[in-house]
Amino acid sequence: MNNKITQNLYLLPYALWIVLFVIAPLLLVLYYSFFDIEGHFSLMNYMNFFTPVYMKMAFSSFWYAFLITFISLIFAYPTAYLLTKTRHKQLWLLLIIVPSWINLLLKAYAFLGIFGTKGIANSFLEAIGVGSKQILFTDFSFIFVSVYIFIPFMILPIFNSLNEMNPSLLDAANDLGASKWTTFRRVIFPLTINGVKSGCQVVFIPALSLFMLTRLIAGNRVITLGTAIEQHFLVTRDWGMGSTIAVFLIIIMFLIMSVTGNRKRGV
């Protein structure tokens, strides 16, 4: 019936999009990963990837991404929890989210000023007698700024899962004699684990592939897989090697998605 045709018409541009911009790019990245810089088919890129240089880079990417995710979680969970206790919680949540709507580059740029040699952070350190320090271009500044940027994405899913929780469950736990800590450990946390998982997914994957922050804030001291991809694609023009790293990132991404469950970002 014409039902079928209309349905297919609905889907035509969307289906084209899926084929051209979802499936094709993934396949192209895979395809390019098998070509060396001269355009010959080879497995060199994969062999290169398993050399200490790239392994170290992959390891440090993971380490930084882990730190960023972990620190975000430590601050995000209590923040989300306290937010659910406020009276106008949706408004407060909105205020948490607003900074995430400010252009990422501007926030990074602000930290150039704050962490600069004569910046406000150093003035503060001098004022309390610690003395001025090199803050910019250190691991600390990189992780601090990353956490700053990602924390709203961690807060939001945790807030949502806390918010969805039926408050009478807490009363029930209390009623059954659970202490505050037991209630948290046995009731609240298990029920919000999905929020935590999707928060971690939403932070970990982008953190693994940061490249702009590494350049601006870490001053090339931190080289992540993301930086390497950018380097290969836009500087050395070794698309094959760049694609190989991308393939690994994609695999890791799917692994993480299957571990943390396919939750959608930010919604």
Place this chain on the structure above:
Amino acid sequence: MDNKINPMSRIFLALIFLILYAPIFFLVFYSFNSGGTMYGFKSFTLDWYKELFQDSRLLIIVMNTLVIALLSSLFATIIGVFGALGIHSMKKRQTKNTLLSLNNVLIVSPDVIIGASFLILFTMAGIKLGMFSVLLSHIAFSIPIVVLMVLPKLSEMSPTLIDAARDLGASRWNVLAKVVLPYITPGIFAGFFMALTYSLDDFAVTFFVTGNGFTTLSVEIYSLARRGISLNVNALSTLLFLFTLVLVVVYYFISQRNKPNGWGVNK
């Protein structure tokens, strides 16, 4: 905040908010510094704003950014809405889930990978890097967000509404135009605004797929910031902050009409 919360928690929340907003106000504050640096406030001046408005190159970039954002959101919304309708009308669970997974690939993919794979795609397809490739990319990564904002509205709609419209004599087109689209309008608007902010905020993808002659604001700020501090950027960020606030307020009102979904965040 509520009096249910103990003082320690209040201080914690206050600190989180302080840290989230400090960099933004820091930028705004120094945009009025005649000293030309982000430390040592000399005296109040509007020179940076004047300079900004005389910088025709920067104004053109702002225009480009806005045009790309509006056009890409518009196209992404149209395609995304029809995509959501198509996915929603799928009867088989399996097909539906596969489509949804494909839909979400670009949402969970790191920007670097999207950028790199699109770069390969455009090069292979012989599309010149520039405004057109940037526009296509922005449409491409905005579509899945629109779909995700519209789908919950569609599944929330009782199927009897469609039966009722058919029962009252509505043709398939009538059902779509008079019942379904009006019903999901809040979702469509939310999707459009999300797409708009994604586009305005995007740096990495644009950085990969833009050519020599075409730049968006994010990319421009990046290259300015790499060169060091210029208070033009501060003035610009103040204006962008105000603009974002306007968007947030608009989005807030849309979301209030569209309550069940809560908030979305930008990346």
Place this chain on the structure above:
Amino acid sequence: MTNEIIQFRNVTKQYDDDPAVLDNVSFEIERGKFYTLLGPSGCGKTTILRLIAGFTEASEGDIYFNGKKINDVPANKRQVNTVFQDYALFPHLNVFENVAFGLRIKKMKNTEIQIKVKEALSFVNLEGYETREIRDMSGGQRQRVAIARAIVNEPEVILLDEPLSALDLKLRTEMQYELRELQRRLGITFIFVTHDQEEALAMSDEIFVLNKGKIQQSGTPIDIYDEPINRFVADFIGESNIVEGSMIKDYLVEFVGGQFECVDRGLNPDEPVEVVIRPEDLEITTLERGKLKVRVDSQLFRGVHYEISCYDIYGNEWLVHSTKRAAVGDEIGLYFDPEAIHVMRFGESEADFDRRLEAYTHGVVHEQ
């Protein structure tokens, strides 16, 4: 013009390999009457409604409307309108526009629409509510809007899919009167779906009792209440005491160890049967006068009567509705008239059942 408006001929509805939702069903609906499709959830009653409305297609069999086959007529071209269980009012339109929806689709002139919508709203006592938003209306008011939206199109048949189930008891009873009154005033056919037997008994000209995709029995409320065809109907409609027994001969039936005079005849001698006695037909009396001896097990006060649960020595439960109290634990006698006994044969078809009942009233003995 014949009086039939809808006819189902051997209609079956089946999804994939699941058991049929509707199993070879045939029936006729007459013009201008109030019909109720009654049955437990999953019995197929809503499927019949959806088939008539055109929301779903029959797997087999034909459906006729005014003598024309309508199997392939899409829902938007059918002369019926539906009132949905969740009302299905369009949340983005106000009351007026909801009611006007069908008329606007027909491209009716604006002035005409104004008149018709006003009229429909006054029919359901909602004058002055035109500009209200749906979300500002109570459940009962939404119900009325849904009805107005259906009747404004002047359909020949209105389908009502459990429209009262979301209302509280008091409002539901009120709406039952109103719907019945509305049907009389409009003079069109109402087909009402419900699982609430009291509702069905109170409102209908004609009830179809459904179970497991088949029509078990159809008839007036009184027929169905007094003469249920089988255990399912007897159980589903009202409360009943059902025991197994056997027909000794005409006018004499045996159950729970005794032989009792009854009004049924025309069955085979010693044929196994089921016997129904309604709780209100049982009278509490002394052990000497009682036809049955039972022990009172529990008692509930139900307002107009006591509901007393008793057991006989065989372990059968006997439910009695009585205005007199009984003392729990006492042995009492139960008395009933011969007319109170209703005898049901196992596996009797509706046609045979009707013929048998017909025979009693006309005094003709129907030998098997």
